[in-house]
Amino acid sequence: MSLTVFSAGSLRKALPAMAEAVGLDLDVLFGPAGLLRRRIEEGERPSLFFSANMDHARAVETLDDYAPARELAVNRLCLFGRREALECGDALAAMLAQENRLGTSTPGADPGGDYAFSVFDRAEAILPGSRERLRAKALPLVGGSLHGKDGPGRSPVPGLFEAGKVDLFLGYRTSALDVVRSVEGLAMVELPPALAVEAIYGVVALRGDPVVAKALALLDSLPATEALEQCGFMRCDGA
Template sequence: MKRLVLAALLMAAPVQAEPLRLAAAGSLRAALSEVATAFAASPGGVPVTETYAPSGLLRQRIASGEGFDLFASANMAHPQALAETRRMPVVLFARNRLCALARPELEVTPQTLLARMLDPAIRLGTSTPRADPAGDYAFALFARAEAVRPGARAALEAKALTLTGGPDSARPPAGRDLYAWQFERGAADLFLTYCTNAVLALRADPRLQRVEVPEALAVFADYGMLLLEPRAEAARLALFILSPQGQMILDRHGFDAPGLPKER
């Protein structure tokens, strides 16, 4: 049904030459930049102007009237809040999960991750809740930790350093990876972020450690997409992201792509 709505827009909306305006979560930058390039080169495609920022801050900008054609969020809640006034469905197009990044010399494994996070000497970094879903997911992990070790939730929430994703968060120099830079400047010993961000951080600094979150603490992220304007090209871009070609790009960048056929 959701794809039929998008297809109907393709039939009804006039073709426009202006570039599409995409607002997307920062964790999607590498993947959707590749998607945008492929879409522009495809039949019926047009250039895409890309804006990447924390999803909660983008939601605020859209609600305040800033013009975008398509919103790709790192959660379902932000686009769903906007969808209430637009009569358009929110479409699940990708999934992610949390991993931990650790400074090179820190002794930590998946089995000791919770103990290391609780260690008073360890600086634990997260993104900013409400402004950035990555921060909300980190605090959801803290809630899961309560069932493993009573008192862990309050202790982790109290010590967490919200270093990224907020309107006033420090920004790295141009061309530097945001998460690798946190360790370079000595802001954190451990950092909870998306596994896709961990991949990029290790490319920037291979000395860093990626630590998988154990099953008891695991938190998964659903990514939702909302068409903001009834433009044929915007509907085409949304369908392109949902197509096997778009889903394969997301898969290559470490996302779980729900639109890919399952191996039999």
């Protein structure tokens, strides 16, 4: 019997790899963590909920059916896009350039968008006025809706570049690695320390179910965490 799981879309590669490493059968709905949280609050009860931030995980843990949230992994943001848009080598200058269309996930619905706007907040300390300029030009093109249980699937971000809708995207480094490999002509730059934002992922499990507890223990095991790291994530303990 498979376990029903709600998971942040940015785990669409890592979570199946973790499950395969420990022999788990998971029936996963991938999507923006904020929208998945809303479905849980409205009454749905997945066995496990994986969020791309701890805020949504902690909100779900307040429900009587769920155990306390646990930190799962660390991701971080980076900037990626057309090589010519990144030629200056300065992430902030590239994002602010008028000719560069900047894509993000949708704030509120998707933690990826919230993290991107946190980068904009940090930019204000470097260049006054940049926060509002970046917020005004950011295009929240992904993470605003759910698309059903279609397995791991493919990130929608490559399609944005293939369709010529964006020049740059501010998103997770794990996703950027896959997008840059899959779309010709793209490159990636790390954010400087003054702009860097880390994403702490969390997991919440139904309480009182031994099958769910065993599944969570397997996902915490060494084979699963090694699969997670192979997908570009870091463990929260820094190991």
